[in-house]
Amino acid sequence: MTATINIGLIGAGWFGREAHLANLLKIENTKVIAASSRSDESLQQVQAMAGNSIETFTDWQRVLEIDAVDAVVIALTNDQHHAAAMAAFAAGKHVLCEKPLGLTIPECNEIIAASTAANRVLQVGHEMRFQRMYQEMKSMIDQGQLGNLHLMWCREFRGPMRPGWRSSQALTGGTILEKNCHHFDLFNWMIDRPPVKVAALGGRDVLLDREILDNAQVLVEYQDGRRASLELCLFAPHGGDTEIGVVGSAGRIDTLNQALQLVHHDFKTATRNEIDVTDSIDEAGFTDASGRIDRGILPELEHFIDCCREGTEPLTDGPSARLSVAVCLAAQESIRRGAMVTLEEILDG
Numbered sequence: 001m002t003a004t005i006n007i008g009l010i011g012a013g014w015f016g017r018e019a020h021l022a023n024l025l026k027i028e029n030t031k032v033i034a035a036s037s038r039s040d041e042s043l044q045q046v047q048a049m050a051g052n053s054i055e056t057f058t059d060w061q062r063v064l065e066i067d068a069v070d071a072v073v074i075a076l077t078n079d080q081h082h083a084a085a086m087a088a089f090a091a092g093k094h095v096l097c098e099k100p101l102g103l104t105i106p107e108c109n110e111i112i113a114a115s116t117a118a119n120r121v122l123q124v125g126h127e128m129r130f131q132r133m134y135q136e137m138k139s140m141i142d143q144g145q146l147g148n149l150h151l152m153w154c155r156e157f158r159g160p161m162r163p164g165w166r167s168s169q170a171l172t173g174g175t176i177l178e179k180n181c182h183h184f185d186l187f188n189w190m191i192d193r194p195p196v197k198v199a200a201l202g203g204r205d206v207l208l209d210r211e212i213l214d215n216a217q218v219l220v221e222y223q224d225g226r227r228a229s230l231e232l233c234l235f236a237p238h239g240g241d242t243e244i245g246v247v248g249s250a251g252r253i254d255t256l257n258q259a260l261q262l263v264h265h266d267f268k269t270a271t272r273n274e275i276d277v278t279d280s281i282d283e284a285g286f287t288d289a290s291g292r293i294d295r296g297i298l299p300e301l302e303h304f305i306d307c308c309r310e311g312t313e314p315l316t317d318g319p320s321a322r323l324s325v326a327v328c329l330a331a332q333e334s335i336r337r338g339a340m341v342t343l344e345e346i347l348d349g
Contacts, residue, residue, distance in 0.1 A: 002029045005305050008063040008072040008093070010084055012037040012046045012056075014162070015098075016075035019286045021049055023298045024073070030305050034069055036060040060084060064091040071121070071308045073301075074098055077171045078178060082107040085122075089114040094121040094308045096301070100181045100328065101321040103173040105347055108325055112318035121307045123314035124321035126185040127296030130303065133262050133277040137246070137253055138190055140264065147250025147267075152191060152228040154183045154244045159237030160207055160214070167210040175213040175234070176202075177328040183230055183244070184220070185316070185324040190246060193222040195323070198330035199340045206235040218331045230331075258293065 007024055009016055012035040024032050034055040035046045043056040057063060063072065064087055071094035074084045082102050088095045095115065101124050102108040115122035128134055141149060161179065165171040172178035188195065202216030218230040242257035252265040264273045279295060286297040300316075307314045330341040 003309065004029050004031055005308050006068050006070045007032045008066065008069040009035040009046075009075065010060040010063055010072050010088075011075035011077075011080075011098075012042050013039065013075065014042075016073070017042065017045055017049065019294070019297050020073050020075055020301065021046065023286065023301050025050060026298065027302055027305055034063045034066050036063050061087060064088055064093065069093060071095065071304070073304075077165045078173050079103060079171050082111060085111045086114050089118040089120055089122075092118060092120065094304075096123045096125065096304045098125040099185075099321065100124075100173065100177050100325050101318065102325060103177070105322065105326060105329070105349065108318070108322040112322065115318055121304070121311070121314060122318045123300075123304045123307060124316045124318065125300065126182060126316040126321065126324065127294060127300040128182050128186050129189055129315055130296035130299040132279055132295065133255055133257070133260060134186060134190075134244075136262060136275060136277055137244075137255060140253060141190055141246065141248075145251055145264065145266075146246065146248030146253065149191060149226055149246065149248045151226070152187055152244075152246040153230070154180075154187070154228075154242065155231045155240075156180075156183070156242045157231070157233040157236040157240040158242070160210075160234050167212060169211040172212060174328070174332045175232070176200075176216055176218070176331045177325065178212070179234075180216075180218075180230055180232060180331075181321075181324045181328050184228075184327040185320065186244070187220065187228040188320065188323055188327070191222050191226050191228060193224055193226055195220050195222050195327050195330075195343050197221050197340055197342045198327060198334050200331040200334040202232075202331075202335045213335070216331070216335065218334075220327060220331075 032050050036057045037043050072088050074097045085095050085097050198220050200218040202213045204213050207214040214234045216232045220228045245254045251267050254263045260278050262275045262277050286294045326346045330346045334341045
């Protein structure tokens with residue numbers, strides 16, 4: 001018989017409920033037995049979704065006091081990830097921590113060390129690795145269908161993030177850390193080389209009611225000269241999709257995130273092949289407030305449960321999440337200085 005994994009949800013706000021709780025309730029042999037939120041209204045919605053038997057608290061530390069909780073999902077504001085993860089490992093719980101892992105490299109290092117000392121799973125919420133489209137893209141790269149990889153890019157022109165804490169520099173750690181750690185994690189995974197240095201420009205030019213950048217352009221150089229570039233605009237709510245592509249010596253892949261389009265161009269045969277990567281909204285697991293579908297949440301949670309049950313290392317582990325944080329911090333520091341920043345400086349700082 002498969003053992004049930006009991007989950008505590010730390011941070012049952014909008015994202016915690018709609019992305020994590022709603023999908024955890026779909027997973028067999030998994031039970032959400034406790035949740036926390038500072039909002040009574042949020043906790044009422046939790047009980048409406050999960051039933052009155054779920055224990056609810058306004059203090060997230062109370063969740064960790066429940067012996068029956070095997071693992072926690074941390075969906076607090078970014079500035080609280082470190083404290084919650086450290087406390088969870090001290091309490092002997094497995095942890096799925098929403099991205100970013102920490103606001104600084106020392107925070108990331110401490111969380112990773114605590115996971116190792118506790119012998120508990122640490123998975124970070126870089127859900128794009130679990131999306132079918134990007135898994136297909138990664139597989140094609142690893143199979144050598146593009147030849148020697150050279151360039152990768154992401155162009156995301158979209159509307160603003162949800163108002164509230166995501167507009168705060170202190171609570172998010174900055175736009176690039178909050179928003180684009182997903183994309184840099186994808187770059188790092190696909191390119192499969194250590195990032196070396198970062199140059200970036202950005203500004204707060206239109207959304208002046210917010211503290212954080214509303215646009216940026218970032219260039220990352222990897223070992224062996226491979227490069228990745230990011231273009232972000234948060235004041236373009238219409239007319240675009242998230243474009244992620246990669247090109248090598250033998251081919252090119254172009255993707256559109258919301259359109260679920262993956263096109264492979266084979267340079268040797270001069271052929272164009274559109275690959276089916278469609279799924280249903282039910283399989284996707286989460287639609288945000290603007291109607292954008294995030295397709296990796298449910299498989300991410302299923303993977304976490306499997307890792308907790310089997311004691312295996314997750315695909316999105318602590319060290320990979322730390323590297324994504326490092327690239328984001330290097331980009332934000334490059335914008336601040338107006339100069340190129342090395343990853344060695346960030347990781348050793």
